């Protein structure tokens with residue numbers, strides 16, 4: 001008996017009361033249980049996993065890749081469903097300006113196998129999508145793709161093409177899952193662009209004989225919406241006309257069509273509002289973010305998000321010899337979960353060891369830098385004695401990449417006193433004219449000062465390799481988002497795990513820890529914050545020149561943040577939330 005039959009052999013119809021319905025669900029063992037045939041499914045429009053041929057845009061995709069890898073390490077049956085984009089965007093410096101470069105990608109070169117094709121209906125035609133798959137132990141990636149699928153985040157966020165991509169992932173991905181004979185135990189929606197996957201499931205249940213009301217409750221109970229955005233207002237909307245072209249033709253159930261049609265306000269729809277309706281389980285990506293995310297359901301009630309702070313796959317991001325050290329000294333276990341006594345065990349992490357790991361990390365950084373010239377085409381190479389600050393993240397306004405440059409004289413003095421270098425790495429989102437302008441102005445400012453010109457390096461085409469090299473090889477990382485705007489951030493986790501000293505505002509996942517756990521930047525206004533940033537940069541330099549201070553600072557960071565950083569901890573939190581005992 002397959003699972004679909006199971007639903008119908010235990011009919012649940014005519015239950016008006018939701019609590020009664022849930023009781024019936026429990027009684028009939030229709031609760032979620034993971035198995036290879038009924039895996040944990042994870043839906044994401046963005047995956048950042050270059051080893052497997054898929055390049056993302058930032059943190060959302062990195063999180064997706066790390067979540068799958070952690071699931072693999074833990075042996076969890078897990079399927080990640082995402083588009084395979086036939087082109088990817090890179091950035092390079094041409095004539096002193098950052099320019100985009102579009103490179104075709106062939107999935108066959110990355111170990112994906114073609115399975116079959118599925119169709120979605122768009123604008124009165126059938127669009128054929130290839131289903132491709134790659135397996136990794138207990139996990140796999142299933143992708144849908146076609147030659148004109150376009151690039152990640154191509155076009156405006158409310159455009160027809162984006163809707164086409166999102167509908168293809170949802171309906172096409174759901175059909176692909178059936179094609180390989182899988183049924184989701186749970187559907188985790190990594191942001192609202194994946195809403196259509198849950199809609200496809202609702203439609204399947206409702207059009208196959210399940211009472212509509214039951215189908216809604218069933219779908220809601222098995223769907224987790226993970227939110228990464230702070231304000232609903234900023235989200236793009238789609239029109240009824242767009243849905244008439246791309247969405248409604250893919251629905252079979254009249255009741256589902258009616259349900260969806262009711263969700264429009266003045267002919268427009270926000271995907272978050274329907275995602276909230278279809279997912280009873282909802283999470284935010286750090287404690288602070290879950291508290292401050294300001295979302296309302298269609299009835300106007302504030303939405304509560306369960307805080308499940310992001311983690312990283314430490315096996316991917318941490319220097320291998322340091323990882324061996326963490327494991328052999330039982331600071332973390334084989335699943336990368338911090339041990340009960342990990343704080344005591346950190347007492348053996350001496351300055352000598354920290355410097356030894358940093359020296360190894362610097363070699364890795366130097367190797368990475370061989371292929372990554374700075375804005376002047378210089379190939380950088382750092383010795384163990386050099387001091388390196390790094391700022392590496394997407395070039396967006398709220399992350400304030402220009403903040404340390406607001407007082408160039410002071411920055412110059414800090415760097416000059418120690419002969420320190422400052423590395424800036426980050427991509428401007430394609431088409432973001434404002435941030436391109438800010439980056440250009442910043443590079444001009446650096447160019448106008450003889451000392452900064454030699455000691456500030458902008459590295460283009462920020463990606464995983466650069467992120468890894470910099471977190472292993474730099475001394476001090478700077479993370480200064482405007483407080484309240486970073487959902488979690490994971491770059492800083494790579495830094496802390498790799499024994500970088502962290503200078504940060506108290507925001508995102510950093511705010512899961514205490515304000516005393518790292519070099520905090522705060523103040524009543526931006527001027528005070530800036531002053532504190534410079535003071536902390538001076539202190540960070542002093543810290544690295546004193547063994548006692550270095551041990552104290554690194555141990556303090558790890559004590560506070562190892563449990564946050566651990567991807568195994570994140571996965572355990574998800575499992576506890578999704579499958580309560």
Ligand SMILES: *Cc1c(COP(=O)(O)O)cnc(C)c1O
Nearest residue numbers: 058059393463464467489490491
């Ligand atoms: C880790 C990582 C990120 C995450 O960035 P945050 O700004 O911390 O969210 C983004 N891009 C790349 C390439 C990364 O390696």
